Amino acid sequence: MLLDLVAALGRVLLGACQSAGSLALFALAGLSHVLRPPYYPRLVLAAVAEMGFFSLPVVALTAIFTGMVLALQASTALSRFSAESASASLVVLSVTRELGPVLAGLMVAGRVGAATAAELGTMRVTDQIDALSTLSTVPMKYLVAPRLLAGIIALPLLVVVADILGVLGGFIIATLKLGFNGPTYIVATLNHLETADVTLGLVKAAVFGFLIALMGCYHGYNSKGGAQGVGAATTMAVVTASVLILAFDYVLSELFFVR
Amino acid sequence: MSATVQRAMSGPVPKIRVRGLRKAFGGKLVLDGIDLDVMPGTSTVVIGGSGSGKSVLIKCILGLIEPDAGSVEIDGKSLLDSPARDRAAARARIGMLFQNGALFDSLPVWENVAFGLLAQNRVSRPEAKAKAAEVLSQVGLAASVGDLSPAELSGGMQKRVALARAIAAQPDMLFFDEPTTGLDPIMGAVIDGLIVDCVKRLGSTAIAITHDMASAQRIGDRAAMLLKGKLIWQGDASALLDSGNDAVDQFTHGRRDGPIQMELRR
Ligand SMILES: Nc1ncnc2c1ncn2[C@@H]1O[C@H](COP(=O)(O)OP(=O)(O)OP(=O)(O)O)[C@@H](O)[C@H]1O
Numbered sequence: 001m002l003l004d005l006v007a008a009l010g011r012v013l014l015g016a017c018q019s020a021g022s023l024a025l026f027a028l029a030g031l032s033h034v035l036r037p038p039y040y041p042r043l044v045l046a047a048v049a050e051m052g053f054f055s056l057p058v059v060a061l062t063a064i065f066t067g068m069v070l071a072l073q074a075s076t077a078l079s080r081f082s083a084e085s086a087s088a089s090l091v092v093l094s095v096t097r098e099l100g101p102v103l104a105g106l107m108v109a110g111r112v113g114a115a116t117a118a119e120l121g122t123m124r125v126t127d128q129i130d131a132l133s134t135l136s137t138v139p140m141k142y143l144v145a146p147r148l149l150a151g152i153i154a155l156p157l158l159v160v161v162a163d164i165l166g167v168l169g170g171f172i173i174a175t176l177k178l179g180f181n182g183p184t185y186i187v188a189t190l191n192h193l194e195t196a197d198v199t200l201g202l203v204k205a206a207v208f209g210f211l212i213a214l215m216g217c218y219h220g221y222n223s224k225g226g227a228q229g230v231g232a233a234t235t236m237a238v239v240t241a242s243v244l245i246l247a248f249d250y251v252l253s254e255l256f257f258v259r
Numbered sequence: 260m261s262a263t264v265q266r267a268m269s270g271p272v273p274k275i276r277v278r279g280l281r282k283a284f285g286g287k288l289v290l291d292g293i294d295l296d297v298m299p300g301t302s303t304v305v306i307g308g309s310g311s312g313k314s315v316l317i318k319c320i321l322g323l324i325e326p327d328a329g330s331v332e333i334d335g336k337s338l339l340d341s342p343a344r345d346r347a348a349a350r351a352r353i354g355m356l357f358q359n360g361a362l363f364d365s366l367p368v369w370e371n372v373a374f375g376l377l378a379q380n381r382v383s384r385p386e387a388k389a390k391a392a393e394v395l396s397q398v399g400l401a402a403s404v405g406d407l408s409p410a411e412l413s414g415g416m417q418k419r420v421a422l423a424r425a426i427a428a429q430p431d432m433l434f435f436d437e438p439t440t441g442l443d444p445i446m447g448a449v450i451d452g453l454i455v456d457c458v459k460r461l462g463s464t465a466i467a468i469t470h471d472m473a474s475a476q477r478i479g480d481r482a483a484m485l486l487k488g489k490l491i492w493q494g495d496a497s498a499l500l501d502s503g504n505d506a507v508d509q510f511t512h513g514r515r516d517g518p519i520q521m522e523l524r525r
């Protein structure tokens with residue numbers, strides 16, 4: 001009875017190690033193809049457009065509303081300590097360090113991670129990936145490498161926009177609703193904004209973009225079993241990307257911000 | 260005995276040599292020790308019941324599915340054991356028509372057809388488009404079809420586009436998985452003629468899977484029948500209809516009764 005339990009636990013652990021291993025190998029293979037020719041600049045560009053440009057509306061809306069609610073809550077909380085004046089710095093730090101990269105990442109994971117997994121998964125189950133390799137093309141290089149590279153490029157660009165709009169959302173509420181003085185708020189924001197916060201937020205974004213593309217590609221590329229398998233791959237891509245984003249967010253914050 | 264001596268003794272080197280190929284999915288044994296030689300410039304048709312493993316066999320030969328045991332040699336070299344660059348070079352000389360077409364639905368038809376040529380940087384894009392139109396006309400499709408997306412085509416048209424894609428780079432090895440299934444009889448005969456043309460005129464080596472006996476005899480020099488994971492019969496394609504093997508006879512004549520028992524409801 002107890003042995004059964006231990007055996008089951010062992011199987012789960014072994015399975016987890018195996019998946020982690022094959023994922024790591026997949027990531028390494030994908031990255032090595034990013035570096036070696038032939039390159040597919042047109043595919044990278046298309047993937048950047050898909051991940052960056054077409055995600056702009058949803059990320060912009062998320063960022064603005066987040067900035068707005070943040071300013072609202074910050075001033076309520078800070079007023080208890082008569083420290084409302086700190087809300088500008090709270091908004092800008094939260095947005096650039098955490099909320100910009102994390103929320104943009106989660107939104108893009110839902111949009112692009114799912115679409116990538118569905119596209120590659122369909123290509124897998126309809127033999128299109130096999131067809132690529134019979135047509136002098138390495139599927140990892142043609143399908144996976146451009147998307148990984150695009151993830152690393154596109155998400156930081158999106159996060160720049162998200163940072164600006166998030167702060168703008170905070171500014172709107174602070175000045176229009178909470179009675180802050182506009183110029184004072186801007187000066188306070190700029191005073192508390194450090195280059196390190198922004199750059200490290202962008203590093204996070206690059207990591208998240210890579211993770212989103214990796215999860216979409218990995219689950220799509222290895223999907224099997226027809227439409228149902230593609231559906232499962234899509235779900236897995238979004239769920240694993242979201243969890244990894246939050247986990248890596250903690251790890252990176254621990255590494256960079258806590259001194 | 261060295262490999263070269265052995266080859267000198269056994270005559271010309273087969274273009275494709277398969278030995279002891281085994282493949283199981285889960286507990287289910289699909290291929291159980293396949294031996295097959297295909298000589299250069301000849302074509303072999305593989306027949307066999309639905310689900311007997313014909314597609315798996317072809318994918319194993321191409322190295323798309325890794326066999327559990329056995330070897331596949333192309334021009335005397337194993338595709339799976341050779342380094343990636345050699346494998347890519349070998350694959351560049353292979354054309355494959357997949358059973359379901361496997362057209363890239365994100366690309367227009369003409370880019371599908373010219374995909375191999377473009378990937379090998381052999382032609383510019385305008386040249387590739389002209390070449391695609393030429394190959395499309397060989398499979399009986401108008402050049403205007405080239406600008407459509409694969410999803411806009413009928414099943415038979417998709418099959419012909421897939422065939423055009425397989426032969427566009429004039430590969431010296433061709434694999435056809437049911438090239439004429441889903442085509443009308445006249446178009447079927449046209450496609451058969453085209454395949455024969457590739458083998459006879461260009462000197463390509465071909466393996467074709469088919470369920471159509473007339474087509475098998477038109478395309479094939481040799482024929483082999485796959486049953487229960489083994490090639491139970493190999494011979495000249497012209498002998499398909501009177502092979503003297505009961506199972507082949509039953510299959511080629513489409514009889515309900517015989518040594519092969521279909522696994523229907525029980
Ligand atoms: N990827 C796979 N995973 C599991 N089983 C598979 C896989 N591919 C094929 N099979 C099994 O292998 C057997 C042979 O399949 P295959 O597609 O080769 O049949 P076939 O001879 O081409 O049939 P048909 O004439 O219908 O195309 C089938 O029973 C199938 O269930």
Ligand SMILES: [Mg+2]
Binds near residue numbers: 313314315436
């Ligand atoms: Mg088949």
